[in-house]
Amino acid sequence: MTELLTLSPDARAAHSASTTWRHRQALAVVLLAASLLLPSLEALAQSARRSGDYIVAVVNQELVTNSEVQQRLQRAEQDAASSNTRLPDRDTLMRELLDQLIDERAQLGAARDGGVRVDEAEIDRAVSNVAAQNQITVAQLRERLRSEGLDYVRFRNTLRDQILLERIREREVQSRIRITDADIEGWLTQQREKNGAATEYNIAQILLSVPENAAPAIATQRRQQGVALLQRLRSGEDFAALVREASDGSKERGGELGLRRADKLPDLFVEAVGPLRVGEVAPQVLRSGAGFHLLKLIDRREAALTVQQQRARHILLRPGPKLTQETIVRRLSGYKRQIEAGTAKFEDLARQHSEDGSAANGGDLGWASPGQFVPEFEQALSMLRPGAIAAPVVSRFGVHLIQLLERREQRLDAREQREMARAALREQKADDAYTDWAREVRARAYVELRDPPGQ
Numbered sequence: 001m002t003e004l005l006t007l008s009p010d011a012r013a014a015h016s017a018s019t020t021w022r023h024r025q026a027l028a029v030v031l032l033a034a035s036l037l038l039p040s041l042e043a044l045a046q047s048a049r050r051s052g053d054y055i056v057a058v059v060n061q062e063l064v065t066n067s068e069v070q071q072r073l074q075r076a077e078q079d080a081a082s083s084n085t086r087l088p089d090r091d092t093l094m095r096e097l098l099d100q101l102i103d104e105r106a107q108l109g110a111a112r113d114g115g116v117r118v119d120e121a122e123i124d125r126a127v128s129n130v131a132a133q134n135q136i137t138v139a140q141l142r143e144r145l146r147s148e149g150l151d152y153v154r155f156r157n158t159l160r161d162q163i164l165l166e167r168i169r170e171r172e173v174q175s176r177i178r179i180t181d182a183d184i185e186g187w188l189t190q191q192r193e194k195n196g197a198a199t200e201y202n203i204a205q206i207l208l209s210v211p212e213n214a215a216p217a218i219a220t221q222r223r224q225q226g227v228a229l230l231q232r233l234r235s236g237e238d239f240a241a242l243v244r245e246a247s248d249g250s251k252e253r254g255g256e257l258g259l260r261r262a263d264k265l266p267d268l269f270v271e272a273v274g275p276l277r278v279g280e281v282a283p284q285v286l287r288s289g290a291g292f293h294l295l296k297l298i299d300r301r302e303a304a305l306t307v308q309q310q311r312a313r314h315i316l317l318r319p320g321p322k323l324t325q326e327t328i329v330r331r332l333s334g335y336k337r338q339i340e341a342g343t344a345k346f347e348d349l350a351r352q353h354s355e356d357g358s359a360a361n362g363g364d365l366g367w368a369s370p371g372q373f374v375p376e377f378e379q380a381l382s383m384l385r386p387g388a389i390a391a392p393v394v395s396r397f398g399v400h401l402i403q404l405l406e407r408r409e410q411r412l413d414a415r416e417q418r419e420m421a422r423a424a425l426r427e428q429k430a431d432d433a434y435t436d437w438a439r440e441v442r443a444r445a446y447v448e449l450r451d452p453p454g455q
Contacts, residue, residue: 056098058448059105064098066452072097075324082326083394103438106445108161111168118163126159130320144322155321169434176433179425187421191305202259202299203273206242207249209291226285226292233281239296248291256298273297305412307370307420310381311405313363315349316356318398325399332392332401339389339403346389346403355398364405369412371424377402 057064073094080087087093131141142152206229208222229242240254247255262270272282272295282295315335317328335353338344347362354363373381376395384390384404393400412420 054453055450056452057102057450058446059102060109060446062105062109064101064105068101069094069098072100079325082329102445102447103442104161104165106441106447107165107168107438109445110441111164114168114171116164116167116171118160118167122163123156123160126163127156130159130322141322158321169437172437173430173433176437177426177429179422179429183425184418184421187425188305188417191421199262200259200301201262201265201270201273201297203257203265203269204239204243204253204255204296204298205249205257205269206239206247206255206294207291208246208293209248222292223285223287226294229294230281230285233294239281242294255296259299259301269293269295273300302414305417305420306409307412308407309367309369309410310407311367312365312381313346313350313358313361313403313405314356314365314377315346315354315363315401316398317353318355325394328399329392329394332399335401336389336391363403367408367410369410369416369420371420371427 053065053067055063056066056069073090076087076093076097079085088096127141128138131138136144145152145155206226208226208229210219210222225246229246232242233239243255244251249255250257257265266288268286268288272284272286276282276297278297278300280297282297286293286295315332317323317332319325319328335344335349339346339349347364350359350363353359356363358365370378374395374397376393377400380390380393380400380402381404384402386404386406389401389403393402
């Protein structure tokens with residue numbers, strides 16, 4: 001599985017999202033933050049005045065300008081139109097985008113104060129990635145930026161800030177997530193109940209039957225017999241020997257009932273043996289409609305979860321400053337048509353164009369259990385039959401062209417069950433962890449909102 005799509009601890013922490021963060025991703029606001037590292041507050045203020053722009057917020061020692069908000073608004077509306085996403089009203093959306101920019105400024109300050117660094121080699125790789133997204137060389141990218149009046153140094157600084165944001169979010173979310181053994185056991189219990197799975201027991205019994213409508217004296221005599229047998233068992237006598245001597249039930253295999261699911265046994269039996277360790281005898285003589293029972297737990301097996309696994313492959317392209325989501329959707333739709341027409345092979349296109357680690361394998365992601373892909377990806381897979389290709393799917397990582405290869409039912413062993421539980425719990429807890437951290441960073445920041453000029 002690739003880092004971008006799996007729920008491994010590193011990837012989960014790196015790409016955790018609060019509700020606000022997820023909402024921003026749903027709006028496909030993938031713009032790079034602009035003007036984050038200008039020489040000084042006053043320099044930025046002068047630039048804003050010269051261009052007719054104005055400051056809408058001051059965050060610590062950095063500014064947020066109206067043009068930045070408008071740029072994100074324009075991109076959000078364009079992407080929403082291309083993906084049929086419904087946006088809130090314009091005033092509400094602008095407030096959300098302003099909040100997003102303020103959060104980013106505050107988090108960038110936290111990253112720098114916390115010693116997070118990005119070296120030049122990483123920036124070089126990011127620049128190369130942007131050029132590759134646009135199918136041009138780095139030299140051509142620099143020329144295009146120059147022709148459009150964009151400063152290359154500022155462009156690199158913007159990329160640096162995006163990496164800083166990702167890194168500080170990864171570090172902080174990772175450090176706040178705690179998953180206990182009790183959390184894992186609770187999650188597994190919920191899954192077993194949801195899937196109808198049940199613990200299996202092998203119980204041996206000594207049955208002292210009581211005929212229907214028997215006189216009270218007979219029931220009393222049988223109970224006393226059961227108490228005497230229980231005392232003999234406590235003194236160390238063999239259970240199987242007492243089965244042969246006294247039981248009115250099956251005497252084969254020492255009175256064993258055989259391995260049965262809990263839901264196929266009387267509740268009375270399950271409740272009695274539930275607290276026992278294998279080999280122990282229930283501490284009380286039990287009464288049922290059939291008579292009196294002495295029980296011994298021979299074996300207990302936790303039911304293995306059976307999950308439907310899916311094997312898929314994908315081509316991933318990521319939006320950037322020169323490659324919009326709308327452009328990517330059109331490009332991937334073209335790939336889909338080529339594959340379905342037989343003029344291109346999925347695996348060849350993945351090797352040539354995909355920006356995911358699976359590209360070398362033709363986009364093959366291997367077998368995956370539920371919860372290992374991001375929700376948008378899994379939802380698209382669930383709608384496909386083997387061999388079919390979904391329309392381009394937008395996720396927090398970019399845009400995917402997905403093909404389902406095959407499905408299978410797979411029983412997970414104990415280790416795999418716990419790994420799946422841990423991954424799912426990390427996904428659940430990541431939202432809260434990010435939200436708490438982002439709220440703390442925002443609360444520590446100095447934020448001053450400015451009115452438009454003339455108001």
